[in-house]
Amino acid sequence: MLASVGSLAFAADPGDSSGIDVKVDIAAVENGALSLTVANTETTLTETGSTAEYRQFTGTLPTVTVTDTRDEVPAGVFWYVTGQAGDFVGTAGQPNIPATQLGWTPADVLDGSGAVASGGEVVPASDTPTQPGNNTGLASGEDFLYLSLDSADAKAAQGSWSTTADLKLKTAANVAPGSYSSLLTLSLFEDSY
Helix, strand or coil: CCCCCCCCCCCCCCCCCCCCCCCCCCCCCCCCCEEEEECCCCCCCEECCCCCCEEEEEEECCCEEEEECCCCCCCCEEEEEEEEECCEEECCCCCCECHHHEEEEECCCCCCCCCEEECCCECCCCCCCCCCCCCCCCCCCCEEEEEECCHHHHHHHCCEEEECEEEEEEEECCCCCCCEECCEEEEEEEEEC
């Protein structure tokens, strides 16, 4: 025979109570930081410009902003933002679309000083190059979205820069139908010259 015993919990009368003020001192970040933010974590490509030989999908990269709040910027350094895409993976097990088939055309960065420049166009691997060697797609991680020519000059001129890019995916005409996704990783680096 099984028996169970239940119990009820009653709240006791709290009687006296006392509050505690919780305080913290947060110091200012010394020398600031060089940082990257992206306006959205998702974008969708839609079919435009397809032909009997290939299918083409275009869209826009969400706005990417580099901000430099440093009090002092080291001499002889420059920053740059790169993009690297992974293969497009189908949600229903379709064959992957290689990351080399995704390209971009960065928008002009108009900061008025000329201290920050847009990266070059990168076209899908199956496209005809518009410049020697630029039909490699975004698989390598070596393609600039934009860059400073000198971090100190750029900081002195403005301190924050935003840009975007037109995206283009080109596939075979007989690509398997279905939903696909790829992770496009944007990275901010600073190097010396």
